[in-house]
Amino acid sequence: MADDPAQGAGAVVTRSEPLWRPGNSACAGCGMSLGLQWLDQALHGGMLTLVVPACCAVATPGAFPDSAYGVPAVGSTFASSPAVATGVSRVHELNDEPDPTICWAGDGGTYDIGMATLSAAAERNEDVIYVCYDNEIYGNTGGQRSSATPAGARTTTTPAGKPEPKKDVMAIMAAHGVPYAATLSLAHHDDFMRKLAVAQTTRGFRFLLLLSPCPAGWKSEPADTVELSRLAVACGVFPLYEVFNGRRYRINARADGTPLEDYLARQKRFAGVAFDVEAARTATKEKWARLEALAANFPTTDVSVTGDAGHLWLRVLVEDRPSVLARVAGQVSRRGVNIETVVVRHLPDRAHTYITLGVDADEATAERVARGIARLDAVVDVEPFVGECPEPQAEQEPKAEMRPDPDTPPTVR
Ligand SMILES: Cc1ncc(C[n+]2csc(CCOP(=O)(O)OP(=O)(O)O)c2C)c(N)n1
Ligand code: SF4
Ligand SMILES: [Mg+2]
Secondary structure (H helix, E strand, O other): OOOHHHHHHOOOEEOOOOOOOOOOOOOOHHHHHHHHHHHHHHHEEEOOEEEOOOOHHHHOOOOOOOOOOOOOOOEOOOOHHHHHHHHHHHHHHHHHOOOOOOEEHHHHHHHOOHHHHHHHHHHHHOOOEEEEEEOOOOOOOOOOOOOOOOOOOEOEEOOOOOOOOOOOOOHHHHHHHOOOOOOOEEOOOOHHHHHHHHHHHOOOOOOEEOOOOHHHHHHHOOHHHHHHHHHHOOOOOOEEEEOOOEEEEEEEEOOOOOOOOHHHHOOOHHHOOOOOHHHHHHHHHHHHHHHHHHHOEEEEOOOOOOOOEEHHHHHEEEOOOHHHHHHHHHHHHHOOOEEEEEEEEEOOOEEEEEHHHHHHHOHHHHHHHHHHHOOOOOOOOOEEEOOOOOOOOHHHHOOOOOOOOOOOOOOOO
């Protein structure tokens, strides 16, 4: 690890070691293992602290000093990992260390055994990125069912196929109103990187759900892990979507008509059991109908102002395209609104940027402005809110002021 003491508190520490080194004992084709490598890519060599409860991600790296983790990793009990992550994150904050705290937990630790402290940390909006790698099974102990196991899947504790459906943990997290929740697929690399970038530039509790094929538990071929991830999205079993602040939805990829059977046939956990494919198809359709209704009724273009104390801000997530800042600012100035502060922060994926505008407007005007911004094609999300500026460096930098002039567009690029 390249930790330069001269950098001092508040500096971003980089490292030379990969997050997940060779020599770990994860099974061939393990989705969790690939997920850790993609997480490493998404962090671009930045330092972090991992908190990992009992699961394959704690058993397969091995013990210190030979651990496969190339970053500080704290092993915790199932029930406590979000609480341990809370402590780590608060110490980082006290020490003015910007490194993210990332809880990397299995579905057993998330949907079942750690749910109480997960809920508590989410409700307190702790500054933690929580990633659940969901292999839909208690993998490390030989393949027992969890509440993430889908209906029909054979496990060691459901030899005739699990009767109950998979728990909807995204709905549970959305109900907590966490700033950001999103699903991730190992067949959608750009989508994965963008969501990790959004998570890294958002404060508060962020929940990411990664479908992680597990050849040992799914009775699938190791070489099929990415293809299974693709099929899960294509046939609609695993929707890719994001939820902002628990109330605004964006669907990232829709089912493309791929038959459910294509996904099921590559996993022997669905073979030899009385599996009702029609019931599974109906359940998938119902899940989609609900998600589509949420995305239609509460889209990311729903721009009602939240918060009640502080300054009025417009936080805009954009794709990096020529003149996008000018176009966003133009939407503000054409409605006669002053821009008092502009903070531009590029995301680590190098393809997206957060533009945060402090504006002098009443809430109704801010909502009109936000609706105009949301219509721009390069805009991914707009969030008008009253509160503190979410970008800490804004306090240290001189404020850029732009007075609107109905005839002259603002001179920003
Ligand atoms: C409180 C508690 N109950 C049970 C166990 C035994 N145990 C260790 S790993 C594991 C399965 C974990 O499943 P999951 O979180 O999905 O991770 P995976 O093993 O699938 O990677 C279990 C039940 C434990 N360590 N602690
Ligand atoms: S049991 Fe599954 S999750 Fe665990 S290491 Fe093997 S493939 Fe990965
Ligand atoms: Mg699991």
